[in-house]
Amino acid sequence: MKYAKIVVLAAFAGLLIYGSTGLPDRGDPDNLMHQERSITNTVVAGSYFIREAYNDANTPNMVTVVLGDYRSIDTFGEQVVVFAAGLICLLILRKYRSI
Amino acid sequence: MLDFLLGHYAYWLTIILLCIGLYGILFKKNLVKKTIGLTILQVSVVLFWVSIGSKWDATVPVRDPGISTAEVANYLNPLPHTLMLTAIVVGVATLGVAFALLIATYNRYKTLDEEEILEQIQ
């Protein structure tokens, strides 16, 4: 059983390293996610955020604009998840009255 | 060949970190050590996202009036940073839930070893 786990782990690592050889170089400006147009000729989201963030929200920090304006419903969902995690801690560790 | 190594070594380091996390999940019997392995796996995914978001000769995604925003190659891509920013905080909150479950488990069974808990359940 233990050897089967070792074989599975080594095979998974080999598969990931084999897959990573197809990735573009790290930091290459010609990477597809850094272009202005994708291969289906639509606007790439990151390039639009860089170009229009200051005009849309008057804020220099682009990460704040993406977090609070463009993807604000996503951030609202994350905050509800954090709130639910706190409530779960409260409910698990509450002292139950012995009947 | 050297360009290939220099372009890909960061991916391989994060893959090694992910395999260390999987090792902790698969092989360790203590539930606290399994949780530590889960956290290492999550951190490796965060590092991978940050590493694919980098760009040579670019600055941080805060607008500088001296650097033009019309040229996309001047600034980093802000989208991976935003996603990982929320993922880190949610990871901390869910780690709190995991430790709360471990505390409840220890108070019920008086042990954290996986096989002893399975024996007591059956």
Next chain:
Amino acid sequence: MRTQFESPIVLLGARLLSPYIMLFGIYVIFHGHYSPGGGFQGGALLASSIILIRIAGGRLVSRLQIKEFFTTPMAAIGVIVYFAAGFISVLYGSYFLDYEALPFPGDLTPAELRYYGILVIEIGIGIAVMAILVMIYDHMARGEDYA
């Protein structure tokens, strides 16, 4: 948590350090428009300053700063501030969480209204994250004795 002892040096050091961490957390929240920062990071810093007092001083001293039953309503207030910023903009004839219709006083352009809308939701995120991290610590420290 089982054995408690009082150390005046540790308590004095924590009391010296805690207000500066809290001030830096508030700075990170309010300066998040111009530098790296924002609600999540500032909330984590505020929570760290409160948890530092709780670790150093124990339950009796930390009760003077923020009471234990007060964290859950504060987390709910943070979520409600975020939701209200979206819902008020719906009431004033815009989309959900599109801040260009928020009724701020003054004659402001839509870009400046989005600036203040982002500031409001960052404050909501900061309050919620601070209260929830303190809440998780409180229940974990108290739940070690019983469950």
